[in-house]
Amino acid sequence: MISVISAGIAPGVALLAFFYLKDRVNSEPLSMVFRSFITGGLLVIPIMFLEYTFVIEGVGQSPFVKSFLLTGLMEEFVKWFIFLYTIYKHVFFDEHYDGIVYGVSISLGFATVENLLYLLANGIEYAFGRALFPVSSHALFGVIMGFYFGKSKFKRKHPKQMIAIALILPAVLHGLYDFILSAVQSNWLYVMVPFMIMLWALALRKVKLANQEKKVVHLDRRNKWTGTI
Template sequence: MLVILSAGFAPGLALLSYFYLRDEFESEPVSFIVKTFMYGAVLTFPIMFLQYVLQAESIIDSPWMNAYFSAGFLEEFFKWFILFFAVYQHVEFNDPYDGIIYGASVSLGFATVENILYLLAHGVEFAIGRALLPVSAHALFGVVMGYYLGKAKFAGQQSKLKRIYVSLFLPFALHGTYDFILGTGRNWIFYMIPFMLFLWWTGIRKIKSANRLTSTHYNQKELNKKMSI
């Protein structure tokens, strides 16, 4: 049991530490990061219940609907809902890069509980594959979601709504595509490898861009402070 818990927690904590350490400016309080991680962890159970009902009642009856609605839309919508309504307005969300930290935190809370439940059901021998694919994918969906929410919070009113919309739509589309690839049959790995490379490339670009936006944000704050003196 201890081995499974360790294997289940390790990839999520490692990825969250990576995104936390990539913040080039003001570090976020660990207590609030843990809180957002727990938000994501608690989300796992109602989402899994809804997914079970949809399958048991045959409401979802096609691979496309299962990938894009049951997995992609439901999971990303609830993560986005928590991030937008419980974190976005919080005082600790005070620069663009914070969106990436908190987006990854909520996503990895969900992914970690899902990972532990999977390993309990199927065995610890799946731990490496789970770390490389679903846990990493969830983290990167959260990075993309948080990046656009971070841009939205410090954007003008006209572009704010567009970026909020993109912060939900893009992770949903990426997540749905990920699950659709998994359901393509025996050759799914040949599609998944380039897709995961694309996800990591996208995530790293968003991290670099968010740090540049944060630098501009702090420079503007300093300029405003000098002008007000």
């Protein structure tokens, strides 16, 4: 039991630490990150209930609808909603990269509880594959969501459009991930591995851009404080 619990929790914590440590200037308070992580985990309960209800009622069970609407859109919407109403206007969300930290923490809280429940039901032998694909994909969707929330708040250009993209892009990518699993019956790894590589490249690009923006902001602040011209 202890080994299953450890295997269920470890990937989420490791990925959260990875993206947290990518925050090179003024890291976020661990209490806020932990609270976001726990909040994300609590979202699993209502989502699982809704998804189970749709299965029992036989509603929307075609691969496309189930992947893009009942899984991708629904799961990303609840994470987006929690971010928008608990993080977006918070005083600690004061720099672009902070959006990535909080987006990842909410997503990985969700992914960790989901992963733990799956391993408890199906066995520890699935731990490596779950860490490599579902858990890491949730983290990457969180990066993308948080990046566009940060862009909305600090770039000040088309903020409503950026908030919409913060939902739409992760939902589409999440739906595509699930659609690959449900529609590709054989040799699915030949499709999934390139997709995951693309997803990692996209997310790490967002991390780099957000960190560059953060450095510019801190340089401007330092120049104002020191009188540098």
